[in-house]
Amino acid sequence: MDILKGPVFRPGDEGYDDERAGFQALARHRPDVIVGATDAADVRAAVVMAAANGLPVAVQATGHGMPMAADGGLLISTRRMTGVRVDAETATARIEAGVRWARVIEEAARHGLAPLSGSAPSVGAVSYTLGGGLGLMARRYGYAVDQVRAVEVVTADGVLREVTAATEPDLFWALLGGRGNFGVVTALEIGLVPVTSLYGGGLFFDLATDVVKRWAEWTLDLPEEMTSSIAVIPFPDARWTSPASGPWSTATPSIRSASCPGSRRAATPARCARCTRASARHCRRGTPEAAASTSCTARTPRPTRSGWPTTRTTTGGWPR
Numbered sequence: 001m002d003i004l005k006g007p008v009f010r011p012g013d014e015g016y017d018d019e020r021a022g023f024q025a026l027a028r029h030r031p032d033v034i035v036g037a038t039d040a041a042d043v044r045a046a047v048v049m050a051a052a053n054g055l056p057v058a059v060q061a062t063g064h065g066m067p068m069a070a071d072g073g074l075l076i077s078t079r080r081m082t083g084v085r086v087d088a089e090t091a092t093a094r095i096e097a098g099v100r101w102a103r104v105i106e107e108a109a110r111h112g113l114a115p116l117s118g119s120a121p122s123v124g125a126v127s128y129t130l131g132g133g134l135g136l137m138a139r140r141y142g143y144a145v146d147q148v149r150a151v152e153v154v155t156a157d158g159v160l161r162e163v164t165a166a167t168e169p170d171l172f173w174a175l176l177g178g179r180g181n182f183g184v185v186t187a188l189e190i191g192l193v194p195v196t197s198l199y200g201g202g203l204f205f206d207l208a209t210d211v212v213k214r215w216a217e218w219t220l221d222l223p224e225e226m227t228s229s230i231a232v233i234p235f236p237d238a239r240w241t242s243p244a245s246g247p248w249s250t251a252t253p254s255i256r257s258a259s260c261p262g263s264r265r266a267a268t269p270a271r272c273a274r275c276t277r278a279s280a281r282h283c284r285r286g287t288p289e290a291a292a293s294t295s296c297t298a299r300t301p302r303p304t305r306s307g308w309p310t311t312r313t314t315t316g317g318w319p320r
């Protein structure tokens with residue numbers, strides 16, 4: 001452990017909970033030890049140590065994935081590895097394992113370039129890309145993974161490798177799409193595209209019956225410059241306020257009820273402050289309990305947004 005430059009956390013240590021926390025709140029790693037890697041050498045040291053002690057290894061950058069929780073074992077946290085180096089001449093960028101898209105976009109834009117990022121700038125660029133990466137310009141430029149030129153990775157034998165299609169074609173092929181299954185990636189070299197502006201954002205609709213059909217019809221003859229996707233999201237009726245977890249957060253300090261507009265309650269309230277009904281189930285819309293609630297008539301949550309790109313909304317869209 002002495003050779004590590006980054007911090008090490010064990011359950012009960014100050015900082016342990018912060019280090020394992022991420023965007024997704026449904027699953028939480030509970031490792032025996034967390035290594036806060038600062039560079040590739042730290043990652044390598046952590047993998048070697050895990051192997052020597054028979055510990056399974058998990059990786060977390062921003063926690064936007066929905067991983068199987070690593071209970072026991074060693075978690076490598078890459079959030080300190082945030083280096084980005086853009087080479088404008090070759091239109092490429094070297095991005096470290098913990099960097100978020102927002103940073104890559106900012107650095108690339110200085111050179112009139114852009115990465116093939118996705119819908120949320122707070123997502124980790126490396127894991128997104130390793131999983132394929134279907135982004136905002138996917139129809140025009142393809143998957144993010146197709147732009148990978150080289151992968152720096154620590155494999156299970158503790159060796160730090162620079163992998164390209166020429167040097168290790170099988171491992172290169174496996175890594176691109178295999179995400180965390182073939183080693184801990186410490187950096188990627190990716191291609192950038194010559195895009196300086198993008199018009200886009202999210203439109204939110206009540207799930208009225210013909211929204212999906214209309215969207216499908218609309219996409220039939222769109223030019224390739226337009227990439228569009230649809231998601232059905234059961235928003236809780238909550239304010240998204242935690243800056244620590246990126247634009248959206250599952251931290252919900254209060255719940256606002258549409259049928260009781262003045263109420264603001266703790267996330268697990270015993271009583272609605274406005275109408276004073278005692279049931280903790282009252283007004284919890286968007287949950288199984290909501291279906292059982294007779295007093296809460298508005299079934300569609302109105303999320304408060306933050307962090308999305310500015311967008312113009314059309315009929316039915318509500319966040320402005």
Ligand SMILES: Cc1cc2nc3c(=O)[nH]c(=O)nc-3n(C[C@H](O)[C@H](O)[C@H](O)COP(=O)(O)OP(=O)(O)OC[C@H]3O[C@@H](n4cnc5c(N)ncnc54)[C@H](O)[C@@H]3O)c2cc1C
Pocket residue numbers: 022023059060061062063064065066067078097117118119120122123124125126127128129130131132133134135136179180181183184185186248
């Ligand atoms: C709000 C939101 C918007 C999204 N938008 C898009 C989108 O537009 N397009 C799209 O394609 N996907 C999208 N995704 C999915 C996202 O790309 C994946 O969940 C991605 O894995 C998140 O990576 P992360 O580093 O942020 O998350 P993490 O939870 O930190 O990592 C997820 C998993 O990736 C693996 N991993 C992480 N770092 C490494 C590493 N250095 N080496 C090896 N394996 C590693 C681990 O198995 C880890 O469990 C979105 C997800 C969210 C939550």
